[in-house]
Amino acid sequence: MANILVNAPKTAKKGEIVEIKALIMHVMETGFRPGTSGRIIPRNIIEDFTATWNGREIFRMKMSPAIAANPFVSFSAVASESGTIAFRWSGDEGFAAEHRVDITVT
Amino acid sequence: MSALRLAAVVLAVFTTSLALAQGDGRRSGYQEMGPALQKMQDDDTANPAMLFVQAGAAAWREKAGATGKSCADCHGDAAASMKGVAARYPAFAPEAGRPIDLEGRINLCRTTRQEAAALAPESDGLLAISAYLALQSRGQAIAPPDDPRLAALRAQGADLYKRRQGQLNLSCANCHDDNAGRKLAGVAVPQGHPTGYPIYRLEWQALGSLKRRLRNCVVGVRAEPWPYDATEYLALESHLMMRARGMTMDAPGVRP
Numbered sequence: 001m002a003n004i005l006v007n008a009p010k011t012a013k014k015g016e017i018v019e020i021k022a023l024i025m026h027v028m029e030t031g032f033r034p035g036t037s038g039r040i041i042p043r044n045i046i047e048d049f050t051a052t053w054n055g056r057e058i059f060r061m062k063m064s065p066a067i068a069a070n071p072f073v074s075f076s077a078v079a080s081e082s083g084t085i086a087f088r089w090s091g092d093e094g095f096a097a098e099h100r101v102d103i104t105v106t
Numbered sequence: 107m108s109a110l111r112l113a114a115v116v117l118a119v120f121t122t123s124l125a126l127a128q129g130d131g132r133r134s135g136y137q138e139m140g141p142a143l144q145k146m147q148d149d150d151t152a153n154p155a156m157l158f159v160q161a162g163a164a165a166w167r168e169k170a171g172a173t174g175k176s177c178a179d180c181h182g183d184a185a186a187s188m189k190g191v192a193a194r195y196p197a198f199a200p201e202a203g204r205p206i207d208l209e210g211r212i213n214l215c216r217t218t219r220q221e222a223a224a225l226a227p228e229s230d231g232l233l234a235i236s237a238y239l240a241l242q243s244r245g246q247a248i249a250p251p252d253d254p255r256l257a258a259l260r261a262q263g264a265d266l267y268k269r270r271q272g273q274l275n276l277s278c279a280n281c282h283d284d285n286a287g288r289k290l291a292g293v294a295v296p297q298g299h300p301t302g303y304p305i306y307r308l309e310w311q312a313l314g315s316l317k318r319r320l321r322n323c324v325v326g327v328r329a330e331p332w333p334y335d336a337t338e339y340l341a342l343e344s345h346l347m348m349r350a351r352g353m354t355m356d357a358p359g360v361r362p
Contacts, residue, residue, distance in 0.1 A: 003160045007151035025157040028311075069311035070154040 002026065002097040006087060011104045012079035020051065020059075021074045022087050024097060030065040046091035049073060054083035063091070079105045133287070134301040136356045138294040147302075147360040155237055155306035155358035158230070158313045162238025165231065171222030177235070180219065184242055192236075192243040193355050196344045198255040205259050207343055208236050209315060227334040233313045237304050240357035247354060248301065250347045259337070263345025266338060272329030278342075281323075293362060299350035300343070302359020309362065316343055 003025040012018045024046070031043025043065060051059040058077045082105045089097045136144060146152050166177045166184055181187045195208040202214055212235050213224040225232035250256075267278045281290070282298035289295065303316040310318075317339045321331040332338045 003157040005151045005156055005160065007149070021151055023151060023154060023157065025154075025161075068308075070157060072152060072154070 002089070002095075004087070004097060004099045006099055006101055008085055008101050008103060010102070011106065014079060014081075014105050016079045017076050018079050018103075019074065019076050020085065021072065022049075022051070022099070023070065023072045024089055025070055026089075026091070026095070028063075028065070028067055028069045028071065032065065042092075044092045044095075046071060046089050046095060048088075048090050050088050051075070051077075052086045052088075053077060054081060055086075058085075079103070081105055132299060132350070132353060133297055134299050134350075134353060134356060135296040135305075135361055136302060136359060138287075138296045139360075139362065143308075143360055143362060147356070153306065153358070153360055155304070155313055155360065158234045158237040158304075158306075159241050159358060161230070162234035162236070165235050166238060171216065171220030173219065173221050175220050177215070184238065188239050188242040190243050190246045190249065192240040192357065193246045193248050194251055196256070196259070196340055196347065197251050198253050205256055205340060205344065207316075207340055208239060209317075210340075212236060212239075228315060228318055230313075233304050233315065236315065237313060237358045240304060240355070243355045244357055245354060247352050248347055248350045250344070250351055256344055259341050260344045260348055262337070263341035263343070263348075266342055267345055272324070272327035274327040276327040278323065298346065299353055300346045301350060301353050301355055302357045302361065304357070305359040305361045307361045313358070316346075 005023040007021040009018050026046050027044060028046065029041050029044040031040065031045075033041050035041045045065055045067070046063050049059075049061045049063060049071075050057060059073075059075045061073060063071060082103065085101050085103055087099045089095070136147065139147075150156050163184075169176045169179075178184070192208055195211065196205050197211075198204070199206045199211065199214060201218065202210075206214060209227070209232055212232060216222045217224050225235075270277045270280070278298065281295050286295050286297040300316050303319070304313050305319070306313050307319075317334060320339055320342055324331045
């Protein structure tokens, strides 16, 4: 399992705009760099990042080789209902990671 | 962001910089950075080095080697047992009969206590554990041990620090004493105090040790870098820790 750090509030008021930040460990190898052998290191990046709130998609991002290692994504969402925010990363070489946080909306 | 939260952040940043100010003209690399990078370092969910800390915390409890022991089996909770430890290295290791740095200590424990293979220099595994240990010294003053067995090494380090080398014929002191605070290629030249190691250097897009940083400088003056196990690094590290004695650790740091 990949190392992940997510910063999302545990509680929010209904209708409040909350800031959500997600950081994941990943090399984000561009596919353009030669290794010590002189051969190009194959591309290995995260291609997709999505966040869902109780199954409803609230954020989606397509990543490119230009994004640095250990990508950090920050976005905001309107707190509508209590439940689970799920984060999913997927990419090259079958990379898949998931993280969930619970939020209580009052 | 609410006004209250903004005030709290401003206060937090202010108190951090206050705690890090030494009042004797010494400035850490943290103080040379802009507010955006300082904020990145201060937020434990935005500081990428914390990903390695997370891995290090897991490695701390992981059984390894022929004895099947984990670090925690002997040392218990790192938050208590490892507090201030990273601020004291390099130190003399009686069982090895020579001075070692923190990475050396980790590997000495691995080979003698766990009977596991030593971790390679700059490997993710070694960096993760050293980042985890360095975190336990965050906010602590750098306190190199008062040990006469380190005197020769420190003298060697002080000498190396002042010795010109490489095609550019520069010593460490030429930049980090004589020109600290000025700019080199648009970036502030820091005074070179090792308060935040291991650091997540944005240029590297990775975590790296003080050794890697020293190698960077050696290559920068176009000298031949010493191999990773060379005494020269240990000597420079010992000298730098003496030079930064009393400064506050802010590891694991983020640096440009």
